[in-house]
Amino acid sequence: MIQLYKKGAYLINGTELIEENEETPAKLRNHFIEPIDKNEVKKGTMAYGILSAHNMSDSMEQLKIKFDKLTSHDITFVGIIQTARASGLEEFPVPYVLTNCHNSLCAVGGTINEDDHMFGLSCAKRYGGMYVPPHQAVIHQFAREMLASGGSMILGSDSHTRYGALGTMAIGEGGPELVKQLLSKTYDISMPEVVGVYLTGKPQKGVGPQDIALAIIGAVFKNGYVNNKVMEFIGDGIANLSVDYRIGIDVMTTETTCLSSIWITDDKVKEFYEIHKRPEAYKQLNPQNIAYYDGLVYVDLSEIKPMIAMPFHPSNVYTIDELNANLMDILDEIEKKALVSLDNNTVSYTLKDKVRNGKLYVEQGVIAGCAGGGFENICDAADILKGHYIGADEFSLSVYPASQPIYMELIKNGRAADILETGATIRTAFCGPCFGAGDVPANKGLSIRHSTRNFPNREGSKITNGQIASVALMDARSIAATAANRGYLTSAMEFDTVYTKPHYYFDSTIYENRVYNGVGKPDKTKELKFGPGIVDWPAMIPLADDILLKVVSVIHDPVTTTDELIPSGETSSYRSNPLGLAEFTLSRKDPSYVGKAKEVRVLEDSRRNGKENQELKHIFEIITKEFPDVVEKDTEIGSTIYAVKPGDGSAREQAASCQRVLGGLANIASEYATKRYRSNLINWGMLPFLLEGEEPFTNGDYIFIKDIKKAILEKSDSIKAYVIRNDLEEFSLKLGKLTDDERKIIIDGCLINYNRK
Structure with missing residues (x-):
């Protein structure tokens, strides 16, 4: 299913892999390739070309990167701008997009969430930025639709800043790194290693992007195979994946602890940009005729089955079939792992009470955010759900389209109605379920989610208050299959669904009429709006001897x-x-x-x-x-x-x-x-x-x-x-x-x- 090369690998003409070992020189000679300088052909990766184009230093060993665009959401942009203001910010030197998708509900602490939003709008006006109001789009979907472009680099103050499937090398960092960019300084790192991810074959029916992503995470997280490296997606299997599908895999690369990602691009990516009315943003990307990778992850897509990441990490993976066949044994393993992840003196933890008539029952399903809320994920889920009902017991299902344009198209093509008539609910674009601010399960509940993380507390429970709930990560298709079986864990491959794959029509007027775009048009006469909850950073003293x-x-x-x-x-x-x-x-x-x-x-x-x-x-x-x-x-x-x-x-x-x-x-x-x-x-x-x-x-x-x-x-x-x-x-x-x-x-x-x- 997934193979990790022990050393590096050469990619010849974008198709043939030659693993690095004692036979490598002979195999290279068979391709009429003379002994080559490994360091020279490292320059053949797509990642090297993009990093080189954005490097301001005279060394490719020690990079000083300037990004093309910046993006933040409403949990992070206040602190970033406050830090930059304290450091002398006059205007945004590059396009900076402020989205509002995390503290959207304005339900905690009185006015403070909406105060942050108004601060962000006033900053976009004063310093020349873009402001996306609450419920319009989650940060990463807006970036895909409106910011990504081939060969560019985007820095975001959210760890899931990943747009590699669209040809954009994107990196998620803490706020201070964005502050440096706002002050026209650079992002300084050593040249990262580049690991190839070679995809071959075609996914089986019912297998979705989250399944592929979880399988990869399970293979590379614990051994640190791609830690702080760039994952470069190559191989003939990419042509068998839609762009939405590629995006669903790409966003989850963050959970491998890699630095960034980049994919080859093709006519499907070109069509994506055309659909989103930005054809000029497309750029064809491929490795050079000879490229060397510092490691290689070989993935046969056809062998991957629907997966589940059990609590409390995306790398804690099993196939759904494996879990169902060995239910009590695996639940026993999870309980042992829970002793490490949880304070077992505070709460008692078990999932064995979810077993009913030999099957695992879950209380909640969620399809949401930058990972699950894509158009294709939701349409495929709707096809599985059509004609079924989620029932009137504990199980519930919530669906969050990743942007208003996606939501609008689901309404127009009827998939929203198909979902609603099952008893499920559809919400607006919001990241809350991904970080514990929405759809919090009941104490001791189990939620299955097509979202990004399932760490302890990530679902919103508070262990120190005696509460504990669990999240398992799954693909939207298997979540829909489970919902169709009214909460009993089910693989999407058990449903012989006809996937209708409707065409996506992007309605740009939603953003044109609602998003404030002041990029390049700072107005220093505009006053910043400070709510009482917005406080300056306290003074820090220099380090003593x-x-x-x-x-x-x-x-x-x-x-x-x-x-x-x-x-x-x-x-x-x-x-x-x-x-x-x-x-x-x-x-x-x-x-x-x-x-x-x-x-x-x-x-x-x-x-x-x-x-x-x-x-x-x-x-x-x-x-x-x-x-x-x-x-x-x-x-x-x-x-x-x-x-x-x-x-x-x-x-x-x-x-x-x-x-x-x-x-x-x-x-x-x-x-x-x-x-x-x-x-x-x-x-x-x-x-x-x-x-x-x-x-x-x-x-x-x-x-x-x-x-x-x-x-x-x-x-x-x-x-x-x-x-x-x-x-x-x-x-x-x-x-x-x-x-x-x-x-x-x-x-x-x-x-x-x-x-x-």
Whole structure:
């Protein structure tokens, strides 16, 4: 089904793969190819060509990228613009689109959500941007319809910023990286490796894009095969996929932890742009005649069956047939995994109570957002559902078209009526079900969703309040088959459905009449509209020469998601208020964190104000025995957390900034799950420490680091740190690779301070 090459691979003329091994030179000679420089043919990938065209540096090893367009939604754009304003923003230098698809319901915290929307509209007017009102489109569908173009690059402040199927290399990052672009600076990274994803064959009837995506995620996530790399989709199987289908696979590449994605383009992509009245945006993309990939994922589409990703990660995959055939054994495995993912002292977890007459019963189905809300997904689901009823028991089904133009066409072609008459509901474009702000199941409920993630809490329950619900990811087709069987888990392949595949007609007047487009037309006479919930960032101080860290949380989970670092759901409404939002930091993973972090912040405030503290006095007596020149008043004090592998999932900068405003100075980790979370730490002036082996400290310990600023400036490979007990116990930390600018940002205290300087 899916094969991972142990090494790299050469692609010859876009069709033939030659795996890298001892036989490679002979096979290349058979194609009349003389011994070649591997580094030279790495330039033959589509990714290399696009990155090269957007690189502002004189090196392709250390890239400085300027993007063509930027996009954010209403959870992120307030903080981004506030940061940019504090750094001297005058106008948007590139097209910047502000969508409103996350805090759309305006149901939490009084006026604060709509206040953010009005702030966004006023910013689009003043600085020259585009504003998409609530319920018009989810961020990524609008980008596909109106922003993507062949060979271009888009940076978005949402992790699922992926438009590779349309020939656009798109990257999801934390807000500070967009701030840099708004200040006409660059996105600085080392040249990423490029992994080929060779698709061959044709999907079986009833198998949808989510099935293909989940199969790939299951093969590459745990081993980190594509971590922080570019996935380049090639192969004869692509021609067998519609553009909607390709988009459905592409958006889920985020869950592999890759950096970005890009696909070959063809006449079907050309037609997509023509349908959306932007034919000039099409560009044919193909690898060169010889291209080298640093790894290769070989996917036979014809062998993949309908899949399900069981709680609590998209990589926890099984075929639906496998699950149904081995139901109790697999549910037992899930319960064991739940002990790692959940605080089992707070809630008891089981899915075995869902088994009725030997079948798995689910209480909810959702087809939504940037992954599930596409036109083809919904039409195929409607074909399966036609003539069936979802019943009057616990099971419910909600469908969220990804944009108003899609919704309009579903109404015009009758598919909306087909869905509604089954007892299902259709909602407007909204990302809420994907991050726990819509369709929250009942306690102990099980929801099947064609959306992007199924992390703990992602469905909206609160484990620390004794609530627990579960999400399993599935394709829209199998969700519809399950709905047709009134909640009993069913593969779409069990239905001999005639898929009608109606043509899509895009109604552009919906956007023309409703979306504000001020790109390139800033009006500095326009006043910004601030609601009372929009608060400026608190001041951050530059890094001191010496630092004292107190460990306030230790997390031993294999992976810690950004949802656990700063929860989604209703907390999203507070993201325009840095201190208000910080109150929720780690609230669903370690509820004691905020209080402990604040206690450390009080110690730092006392130090700055020259107030004596008996606890610190004792700590510094131990330190000065070894380092007599260390002075308490000159040693910065901050909190730190330890997590094995933090930062999987969302791009939200608040996972780092909330720690920072509470006095956080560092994270310590075995590794960081994503580049974007590590970048968020750096941009908020926090030290992204790496620790090899088991931690020599425990929760509550103090750690002293002398001459940290010197170590950063001198690019020290290893940094001496000391756990403070009865004396100093030495151990080593590393910072990993940092650019010169990143070093300056950390020393200055945060990106805002760096930009001001």
